[in-house]
Amino acid sequence: MSFEGVPSVGVGGVETSRESEEAGSERSDGGAGEDAGRVVEAVDLTFGYAATPVVEDVSFGVDRGEYVGVVGPNGSGKSTLLRLVLGLHEPDAGSSRLLGHPSLAFAERERVGYVAQDVTENTTRMPITVAEVVLMGRFPHAGFGRVTETDREHAREALRTVGIEALADRKITALSGGQRQRAYIARALAGEAELLVLDEPTVGVDAESVDAFFDLLADLNEEGMTILLVEHDIGAVLERASRVICLNREVYFDGSPAAFAGSDALERAYGTALGLGAKTEADPGGDRS
Amino acid sequence: MTPLVSGAIRAPYDLIAWLIGLWSDALYAVGEAFGIGMLRYVFMHHAFLVGALIAVMAPLVGTFLVHRQMALIGDALAHTAFAGVAVGLFVNSVLGTGISPYVTAVVVAMIAALAIELISEVTDAYNDVSMAIVLSTGFALGAVLISVNTGGLAVGINQYLFGNLATVSRENAVLLVVLFLLVSLVVTVTYKQLLYVTFDETAARVAGIDVAWYNRLMTTLTAMVVVGAMQIMGVILVAAMLVVPVAAAAQLARGFRESLLASxxxxxxxxxxxxxxxxxxxATAGGTIVLVAVAVYVVAVLAGKIQSRRGVSEEAGTGTVAREIDAGTGEPTDD
Incomplete structure (x- = not known):
């Protein structure tokens, strides 16, 4: 459980003695809401789809305004960890809290935006416009009620922020991978999300657009958006994130990108025998500028 | 049944029946005014009413099914509805009761609808596997029940298999109006949730939508539509109304709401x-309707191709704009 070198950004100073070691103890301050705790607080999370755990004893936290990148080899449980944090799976052991509430019972869903790998593979032929997709971000606000003009204004504003307002009436499937991911970001922004959770969002996106996409994330982070990013491109994470978590079932490293680059966590997590892509990927930010 | 309860059920029934009467009178008047012979018959008034209602609710539900790649569920439920009809006829002939086979069809199809969801939830099977299992079971059960009591059952089974305009009675029309109101209301209220689940199940879950519940709702609605459409389409062709107009609309529409309307x-x-x-x-109504629907689909495909070809030449102009946005630069890029 290491939070070495993590700047505690804007926790609000409600309580000063919030040591991570004590995070497991019962705290019933959930009612106080947003500023009562960290944006994400995972304690000793263990989960497996079958007998062997995919994620074991993982503890970490994300503070407001942080930009946390999670890296690890394929099948290291990165996506599963996100799903646990989001409350989509019930952990076998441990607990996780989202914006001060237990993840599983988290109800204020509009406060979290989720962008996965391009999902259009599954919906290639579905007729739906970019504007309609972005408006979905407002659905948790609207509930069973009608979508209001305020909702539409939020959606338009979000499209402007990510710079694709010109594409609002296009079919989402007519967009490039990079544009589509922007649309999904816009969906999260339209919902006024405070936390952006991204699961390998740049898979299948061409290199040029990837850079622009990370620029957008950096801008959003600068404006106060908390970001939790799972990414296979270690170079990008080291370059962009304010903190790196290296995962392979367990946490191998949790700290600043600079400290990560100087550590042997990467070799340990990826295993030295796995010399395939690890070698090039282990070269942090080498071919990227 | 106490008079009070039966009265409470009676009143809306009478109201709907009265409205159907008005519709019938109106069509009759139109027929007289324009010399349209077929509008002289009450069964045709019912057929047109039921047909028009099906043409609203089938695509309404079908649009969500098709884009979830669950187009075959209509087929599966139609075959179990057939089993439901057989159950109704069987019970009637054994116990001498007078339950409408459509009512038993609704019940059995809804049970089957939930079974499909349950099978894929519990066994982790692909959705089409559970559909195939339920489809076969339904048809087998129907066939067995009919053969066990051939006497009274073989008679009139054709109308359920192939549909028949003349069999749409006033009671059936009332049942369909009720189904129509129910389906339309539910889809209107839950439109946003259904759309979210259809488009991106995981994101929908993150957004706090109970995906499993909406899946069940969707299949239940499908069961209702299937039984409603069975009256004129017949079991075998019922799924076409859920799928073909939706497929045609998808060729033409850009947005989801637009495609719903078009379908x-x-x-x-x-x-x-x-x-x-x-x-x-x-000719048989079900078959004719489906053939016309397929013809419409073919025209839509051709129109869609022409539209997208025109779109390509248009897009050549806006292509650079898109690429700029993609690259996140304000500078035009030329390549």
């Missing part, structure tokens, strides 16, 4: 033209 318009076209043709040429 209803195209379905209305198919049903009204189909019923008219089937009356004129004394």
């Amino acid at each position: 209803v318009v195209l379905a209305e076209l198919a049903v009204l033209v189909g019923i008219t043709l089937s009356y004129r040429y004394e």
